[in-house]
Amino acid sequence: MREDLEAILKELAERFADTRAHLFEVNVQSLEGNTAVLAGRVLEEATLQALRLALAETLPGLRVVDDGVQVLRQDNPKILSVGTNLTGLYAQPEFGELLSELMYGWALEIVEERGDWAFVRQLDGYLGWAYLPYLTDDLIPVPTHLVMEPVGLLRAEPRANAPLLGRVLGGTSVRLLDLKDGWARVSASPHGWLPTDALRAFEELPETALEKRAQMMQDAARLTGVPYLWGGCSANGIDCSGFAQLLHRWVGIATPRDADMQYRHGKPIEPPFLPGDLLFFGDTDTSRITHVTISLGGWQIIHSSRARNGVYVDDVQSVPHLKESYLRACTYMDDREG
Template identity: 30%
Template sequence: MDGYRAVVPGKILYRGGICLRKLSRGLMVVAALGVLLGGGAWADRRHFSSPHVVVRGTVTGVYAAPEEGAEMVTQVITGEKLVVRKRSGNWLQVEVPDGYTGWVCARDILPYRHGKGPLDGVTHKVLVTAPVAGVAAGAGGPAVMQVTMGSELGLLGVGKGWYQVKLPGGQGWLGADAGRVLPVGAGPPRGTRADILATAQKFLGVPYVWGGTTALGIDCSGFTYRVYQVNGIKLLRDADQQFAMPEARAVDDPLPGDLVFFSGREPVSHVGIYLGEGEFIHASSGRGVVINRLDDPYYRDRYLGARSFITS
């Protein structure tokens, strides 16, 4: 099917057979459907004179090197704008919004053209707040694409229970319960501790994926990064960076919503969100997003302390 990319457990299939990538079991994405994205031609080397590109599908891996088998260091999601640094074959080295520099497959992105981005030419946007939401080709129709929490889509119109949204290269319809409307240029309002806990618990059961940042598969710091992002708090991407951020206040007795940190193979190698009453929620490499206790011997022996970014 032209203009289609499917990710199924264990594989990604691309038309033309380039940028083939094996992903962790359980990661499932449907992305870049031609019916939504205008059926445009796949990106090729002729299109990348622009210094910026946008993510065309649901989620795209960012890799440490432009080659098969390279480590996935993070992910980018629908509509995110990336800065192009250089090209190597079918790969682009990009700087991504979470601060990483890495390599993306050219077929996963579209050239950014001024005025044509998903937030260009509109006054308001929809911030996706559901872990994963379907986008339909028409209001009330079946989902033909997925978007994930944190994606920002231009608002084109409002129907009964639906938002008409602007996508990279096209448009679609998103259920109104899957997002919130904000002015373009404004971030989400700063969430309360209760808001952060409610967002975090939406991820329970999500599988662990190294470098993941979405409810299709996530790692520990990608989890805290995403939960805080949609609650108006910008974190750095990695656990050690979050631990050392100057905005972070060291606290002896964490409150619900604060971050708790642990040692491991690195001095700071794991992070979760404190729930209260000795429990925390985190993306475990063995079990995905789960709840554990701080007094569990494994975590008690590795506990480094808590940091608070919450002022209320």
């Protein structure tokens, strides 16, 4: 009986093994006769229901007591927003392994609190730990613009030699508060003045796939030379999938955070590639994706590369390790067949 029970728990743990979107930590606290007492944590009520169903189907004579299994996500959850210009999303409640970064104003569902840390769920379902003192319950103004400058310098007044108040990272959503002499006052952390050409209005995002592709090529050049950073998604340092995600956000397209997720949610395509298509690389034996790049047209790409320590242009056919590790491609544009 215990072996069968443990096997079911192992099977469920494997089904929900992707900790970027799931949590399954359940163990057998006791087993006496035909009664099993379970304890642990799961993310969703649906996960607990999946466990109950698996147990009922496989071990129909087993009485299961699962009151000790905590469901972390609840109805009407606490929502906080990122209150600083940028903070990290970590694998554990400590300043350790960086999973991603969180920009000013992003809304986070608080799943669990532990001291100064919160286990959070982003709107796209991506999970991790954030530092609570950098989050706020203050009302974030509804954004109207995206910051396009890789690092925007926030000034106290609408002039280039005004005192510097802070910085806002490219890709941050802000609200336009005022305009004066080619400068824009925006809601950020802190509020301040930026040149108007550092912003792109949501209502002026490119509409057609052709316009989006062309704009992505211009935007990609802005980030040339930004250093590589595992988990980074800003000009402070950026990884391959963070770079791909940011370029899409700048033209109004939402993509998942990591490379394998980006392929899974995109439209698979074959060569020839168009500007803005995504090319994926990795282990050709297992087909495991480990890297994503953006086509500039054909096999010429721009990407944030660990090998080159940053955002640079390469030609896949001229770089042996890229040519040998190419796996597949996808697009988030609606102008081509798969």
